Amino acid sequence: MGVVAKDVGPVEGPALKFDRVSMVYPDGTEATRDVSFSVEPGEFVTIVGPSGCGKSTLLRIASGLLDPTGGSVEVDRQRLGYVFQDATLMPWRTVQGNVELLPELHGYTKGERQALATAAINLVGLNGFENHYPKTLSGGMKMRASLARTLTLRPPVFLFDEPFSAVDEITRMHLNEETQELFTNEGFAGLFITHSVGEAVFMSTRVLVMSARPGRLVAEFDVPFDYPREPDLRSDPQFAELSGMVSAALRGAYT
């Protein structure tokens, strides 16, 4: 893109590694129990699980927003991208201003910020909306702006906390297609949280199924499809079969 993010070096070993991570909240709620898995560079792993099973807790622990009560996480937190459940755009900043925020917080110059933001806005297809305020954007566009904001720093590891759960089905499909396209082109390691099986299978290299609280990993599925994936993959019999298996595992996870 002509713009290079700072502090980028080679990565060795897994991009993200959970080692027997447990979380018991002060009120006694046991959110997760002994969760272990890794995300290798170039992998897109999705965790599906019932609501309230501690999926989001795992991301908060991975990012350092929360300290686990047991186990540990290995990840380079200086280079972590986090896409929140809400777009969390600043209503007082335009799309451009919002996307420039992270480089701004990291002390990039105005010129660098603008270049990084322009590149990221192009990646998510929000060109032409740079000067719009968030209140004038649709839910899907807000999410794209939020993605662009995270993309500016070119993080090698991306955490997605159910980012598309609030948009309509068609928009969600588009965003899924765009996300796997970004994954294909940018080559980051992704950890995606969702309760939608279709979304999980469509984007991921691997799907993990989490049980109801306390959340434990109960099943794992490799997704064999090549990238970039086309929208009509969703009507492929193999896709349907795999989705069925994940759904069955998820049903089991509720009990």
Add this chain to the structure above:
Amino acid sequence: MLADVAGPVLIFIAFLGFWYWLSYHGMAERRRFLVPPLHEVIHDGYLDWRNFSVMLKALWLTTQVALWGLGIAIVLGMTLAILMSQGRWIERSVWPYVVALQSIPILALVPLLGILFNYSFNARVIVCIIIAIFPIINNTLFGIQSVEAGHHDLFTLHHTSRLTRLRKLQLPAASPAIFAGFRISAGLSVIGAIVGDFFFRRGDKGIGILLDQYAARTTTIPRLYAATILAGALGYLVFSVFGLLRKAVIGKWHEAAEVPG
């Protein structure tokens, strides 16, 4: 658009009609002097330069008191609120006194401030600050504390300093609440300036002293009306200026939920 203008104009005409009816028919003969018709108010108060110049001078003094009071209340109030937002213990330590200051009837403090500060300009400004500072503190603090948790998380993830968080997140997020506070305090500052003046009854004449004097004699009652209208206009003007300021600074992204200023 038409309704925006026509409505207020109709109400104004109705009000004038009621006023004239009161002046000529509504009041008993011997009490009629209490409600002089509008043209007498204008004639005595505004067209007679000797009277009008006295009022303008007093109004200017009151305006200065109100603006100084408001300005200091804004700086002091915001500083205090920002400090309080930086630590629970600071907030807990200071808040009871903020509430106490707000709860003491201002009239109870006016005589004390008068003797302490010798009925000076400063004494009037202090009355003004006391009456105007609470909405500034309250709204700034409330605004800063109602920043969304997700926004805080975003800044935490990027290891942002307190100052950067304050500048780039908390104050911008609080600005709608802060501007709402400004507007409430703007109105209060004019009230404070007049109240202080009115009860001091000495020192340089502001509009409050004039009101007191004009109310004392039957012949000056039209001037009492004229001065009251001027005081009201001043309050409205200061209130509106802050409404416009709000619109200029945050109007692009934030719509006012209140009446237009």
